[in-house]
Amino acid sequence: MRRTLALLAVAATSMVALAFLIPLGLIVKEIAHGRAIAEAERQASALVPVLAITVDPARLTHAVLSTGARDRIAVHLPGGGSVGRVRASAETVAAVSRLTRAITAETDTGYLLLRPVALDGGRTVVIEIFVPSSDLTRGVATSWAVLTGVAAVLVVGSVLVGDRLGVRVVRSARRLGRAATSLGAGDLSVRIEPEGPPELVAAGEAFNTMADRVIQLLAAEREMAADLSHRLRTPLTALRLSLDHLGPEAEQSRRSLSRLESEVDEIIAAARRPSPAPKFVHCDAAQVLRERLTFWSALAEDQRRPWQLIGATAPIRAPVAAGELGAVMDALLGNVFRHTPEGTAFTVTLHQGPGTVGILIADAGPGIPDPETALRRGASGAGSTGLGLDIARQLAESSGGAMRIDASSLGGARVQLWFRTDRRDHPQRATRRLVSNRWSTRNATH
Numbered sequence: 001m002r003r004t005l006a007l008l009a010v011a012a013t014s015m016v017a018l019a020f021l022i023p024l025g026l027i028v029k030e031i032a033h034g035r036a037i038a039e040a041e042r043q044a045s046a047l048v049p050v051l052a053i054t055v056d057p058a059r060l061t062h063a064v065l066s067t068g069a070r071d072r073i074a075v076h077l078p079g080g081g082s083v084g085r086v087r088a089s090a091e092t093v094a095a096v097s098r099l100t101r102a103i104t105a106e107t108d109t110g111y112l113l114l115r116p117v118a119l120d121g122g123r124t125v126v127i128e129i130f131v132p133s134s135d136l137t138r139g140v141a142t143s144w145a146v147l148t149g150v151a152a153v154l155v156v157g158s159v160l161v162g163d164r165l166g167v168r169v170v171r172s173a174r175r176l177g178r179a180a181t182s183l184g185a186g187d188l189s190v191r192i193e194p195e196g197p198p199e200l201v202a203a204g205e206a207f208n209t210m211a212d213r214v215i216q217l218l219a220a221e222r223e224m225a226a227d228l229s230h231r232l233r234t235p236l237t238a239l240r241l242s243l244d245h246l247g248p249e250a251e252q253s254r255r256s257l258s259r260l261e262s263e264v265d266e267i268i269a270a271a272r273r274p275s276p277a278p279k280f281v282h283c284d285a286a287q288v289l290r291e292r293l294t295f296w297s298a299l300a301e302d303q304r305r306p307w308q309l310i311g312a313t314a315p316i317r318a319p320v321a322a323g324e325l326g327a328v329m330d331a332l333l334g335n336v337f338r339h340t341p342e343g344t345a346f347t348v349t350l351h352q353g354p355g356t357v358g359i360l361i362a363d364a365g366p367g368i369p370d371p372e373t374a375l376r377r378g379a380s381g382a383g384s385t386g387l388g389l390d391i392a393r394q395l396a397e398s399s400g401g402a403m404r405i406d407a408s409s410l411g412g413a414r415v416q417l418w419f420r421t422d423r424r425d426h427p428q429r430a431t432r433r434l435v436s437n438r439w440s441t442r443n444a445t446h
Helices: 002-053 057-066 090-097 140-184 198-230 233-244 247-272 285-302 322-339 388-398 432-441
Strands: 073-076 082-084 103-106 110-118 124-132 307-310 346-353 356-363 402-407 413-420
Touching: 002 057, 002 073, 002 110, 002 124, 002 140, 057 073, 057 082, 090 110, 090 124, 140 198, 233 247, 285 307, 285 322, 285 346, 285 356, 322 346, 322 356, 322 388, 388 402, 388 413
Parallel strands: 307 346
Antiparallel strands: 073 082, 073 124, 103 110, 110 124, 346 356, 356 413, 402 413
């Protein structure tokens, strides 16, 4: 911004300076020209009294010498003679002698001032004054140099003044920008001291008000998430009491219920904790996939579903938290089990490329007829919450990656999650949002 203000000052001052200096330069040139002609007329006027007394060539020669401009003055006598160095033609002198006023004539080397002087007896003497070109422009170059220097000083001065005035604006704008960046990165305690022009002061005050409001909204959201999660305890307690009456046959259901209660407790605890500033995190994607496929393999065996995990033998670093990646994998695999018939095969492939890590989940089911609608948050054509695919998409985009849905080689749908591993300007988003939705995605699939 300071550079822009400096260029603006240069442009404005330059236009103003040119608007004044160009006319001044022309005026200076005209003044020098008029001064040289006026000096020639003065010299001619100095000879008029002498001509009124005598036209003797000897005396006129002495008078011309006394002016100090011997080589520039010539006197054309009535009889056709002349005194001094003659430059004008006889025709020009004859034409001037018939006039009653002085005229100027331009030559290759300067100007000639021809002034007729009427004497008694109808005689006319013409005084010729030569003004060289150097006299016509004497002092013009110096004056133009001074004017150019003044213009340069004005431009430099305006740039310095504009820069000093712009420092305050730039400093305030940069402070506001840094505060906004910090707030976007999760530092909810950042505030600024408004200063600068009234507009920036108003913007700073609005920023502080916005930050306070964000804290209030987040606190209300945490409390609401905790309250809603806490309301699940009553039906879970009733369900546990019912399972206790079923005996050993319900042991697996009781274990699932215990896990569900643990997830609810985690949601309540996470909702009541202040949101930490996002940090750069990573995990071993191969290990996460092996753990989640081990968990789902029991259900796949019960439903006689062939499955395969490809590419997860060696550690592969992914720029997301292990808990979030695990929750997303549970949501996507849960969709496979929920929306495809029993016995439908599926594969999970882990792929590492230049600057990317990809997870591809393919099944042999009926596929997804409208992938764009499926990616819309809350939209579901199969009676679910419609949040699983959207949460997976957000996790991929948090690393600068993307999510795509297309047809798989097995004949069904293929969900592709791509994470960018070559970027460091996208901090991992806070886990609060994903954790708060984990019950609706991860546990809803069980």
